[in-house]
Amino acid sequence: MTATAAPDLDRTVDDVARRAADAFDELSRTAPAVRAEGLRAAAAALADHADELVAIAQEETGLAEARLRGELKRTGVQLRLFANVVADGAYLDVRLDEADPDFVLGPRPDLRRSLWPVGPVLNFAASNFPFAFSVAGGDTAAALAAGCPVIVKAHPGHPLLSERVAELVSAALTGAGLPEATLQLVTSQDAGIALVEHPAVRAAAFTGSQRVGQLLAARTAARPDPIPFFGELGSVNPVLVSPEALRERSGDLLAGYVASVSGSAGQLCTKPGFLLVPVGTEYDDVVVTAAAQVPEHRLLNPSIADGYERRVGQVLGVDGVRVVHDGGFRRDADGQAWVTPTFVAVPLDLLRSAGPVLLDEVFGPFSVIVEYPDGTDLGAAVAELFPGNLTLTLHLGSGETEGEWASLVARLGRHAGRILLGGWPTGVAVTPAMQHGGPWPATTTDGTSVGTAAIGRFLRGVAFQDAPQELLPPPLRDENPWDVPRTVAPRGESSLW
């Protein structure tokens, strides 16, 4: 089913894949200015229909209007940011080796390398960001910027919104001169799985559960020609608090924590799942007071509600888990689940002995306060209990910037893609320096799915050797018609090595 045509359930997966491959022929040859214009047109189309889109999204996801308006704006900014990346051309990583008859290893040919789009990309949309990680979200923007046609597998949590966004964006892209099947949408799970195995699909991106992600990763790996699979699968985002930080600002810290856990009903990949505080910290009053003020929030969909109910039940069933604030869980007449945040507390040792039942992610407004004894090696605790995260946050006292703290920060860098010194992980800036990806199970590879570096996942290197000017792609020609930045290895340089 394509975005621009009326639904046609008979259209085969093969047809969608073939259309994507045909689009790639043309799209991979478009000038950057044309692709950038397409991305900007897509952003404008979303902004022009903000009221309509936000209304559909509210109905389908239960997320608050202000949050959805912010997310839609972010989605447009993301598309425009990638337009800038395309226009700039640094992402092509152009390298030119001048031919060198005196090269230290014998005559060196003229070599010119740049990055090329990998081909059609299959993008599995997420449920929790119906704009920013869905049809026109980060993975789509990055792949289109790279020059790859995108087939989006819509998330069943917001089907009407997915259709409408695909329709608007597809029209905007073709209106800007990009090929017709640059963006296509499929809705059935069977189609998504079949496409993972289709020869025309050259990479897949996914944001969702570890279980489904592992299943899809296994299928891409088992293809006769394995393709890269970029999965963002889950993260518990521990927040570590030093004794001194607590002494300085425990009230603000604990209130900030509750707010970060509660926003969007905790249905965020960077929600802090664990807060590590020194044994003896008094947190009950602030947490309970703050949590009691959080308004009830609908969970995204019945599947997420079921998972939340099950996981919370598992954690509460572990001996030694103390409930600090029970946020409850109720279903309305429509079968939707409504919650406020729940907080529990455990001693550090219990995490070690209980294992996955406590350590695995609980997706929703739930978090665990962990009391660590004096003298705990926090770096070792993270390595043992939380080895792979999108984020790790460390709250230190104002004087704690040296020695063991510096060494701790360096060790934390091995276990997350983003290290925050203060603040909360639940805002993810869309910028050149963002890293949204980390060691397994946070992501399946070391790429990022937010920020401009995300384009790198959909590119591959191709070098031309001794090609005449006329046969080179534009960014590799002497005249550099696209005016992209290039690094030159000059003739004669090897004498300096």
Next chain:
Amino acid sequence: MTATAAPDLDRTVDDVARRAADAFDELSRTAPAVRAEGLRAAAAALADHADELVAIAQEETGLAEARLRGELKRTGVQLRLFANVVADGAYLDVRLDEADPDFVLGPRPDLRRSLWPVGPVLNFAASNFPFAFSVAGGDTAAALAAGCPVIVKAHPGHPLLSERVAELVSAALTGAGLPEATLQLVTSQDAGIALVEHPAVRAAAFTGSQRVGQLLAARTAARPDPIPFFGELGSVNPVLVSPEALRERSGDLLAGYVASVSGSAGQLCTKPGFLLVPVGTEYDDVVVTAAAQVPEHRLLNPSIADGYERRVGQVLGVDGVRVVHDGGFRRDADGQAWVTPTFVAVPLDLLRSAGPVLLDEVFGPFSVIVEYPDGTDLGAAVAELFPGNLTLTLHLGSGETEGEWASLVARLGRHAGRILLGGWPTGVAVTPAMQHGGPWPATTTDGTSVGTAAIGRFLRGVAFQDAPQELLPPPLRDENPWDVPRTVAPRGESSLW
């Protein structure tokens, strides 16, 4: 078994892995100047022992002295080239977002991102380049440059050379101030396979057969925490010749072809496995004359000899395959196999109907001349028959630089990492713009294993948010003590989007 200690068969895999993890602690914090000095010291140690090393290599591999001296020099240049990459620091891809209270999506934090070493790397050495793709070869140099300790699984084809190189390089690295277990060697296949699954190993690199590569790839994918696997598995490197090119220079072309197939007894990953010429081309005389002048050459080892004999036998057994020159195959009293090159010819259609028996790589001095009919769409033929290669070479006539030829070149770029316009693929320059990697089965990922871009395979992004200066890694500090190039996203820029 480590390189610096006497062989100790009882030392466990776990011990080797633990030592690598310990070394990583220290190595990941070394200043670039120290790591660069280590790489240069390793290069110097190899050069200082050239006579000894080449003699061992000749005995163990049967490769010619001149070839081995060239390869050793190349290996040293490769190490020095990566020393320059480390010292330069551009590979860190440092990105700084200035904090921006007026950012279009709300206040933006201070974000600073660079690339970090992934951790200990397991490197399976190849048989056919006992220096350049072995213990101190490209994968090792790239991983060390990135700041990753390396565990090399030695290739059984040159065990003494592997030990000696590891000993020399390890001593040079530690002499330059790098940690003791920066480079370790294991020799047993069981150890190699166990290490692929060891939690401390964070990436694996492999150069070898498709069969073994697929086995190792499956094991890395099946880990509880999958790790990246960079395999270079096989390539047939088709060479396409236009009718006009043949009319202009058929003698030189055919002689060059025979030479490219014959060098190092064809035991090169970029050996041209197929030469596509127009039906009616007269090639027999030149090919037979040139092939008859190639001296007999020993194959690397009995395993490669067995594979060569088997594959050649399979191809010769296909109806319709015509032998142009039979290079023979004999075993000496020591069980070593000796060969000169064999050439066969087939019509293009036979490739289609025979399938893998003709299309799969024959590792050794064997190549297939393919006669294509007038009007053949060469781009379509490559897509169908040779979809994934390290290289594709196109020989055109002097006037053939436009229209269909330009479009053919663009299509070839999808099926190989390096496109040559003229020349032969069997020289692989070690430079910034080299790409040695291509679509499956050439490599398992889209990285390169030759050239400076190879370092990217062993790096991952880490961003710091709102960190005080003292807690930032050196390349992210305002003062930029390592003087690395950085890209800054300035405050206020989003108003321009």
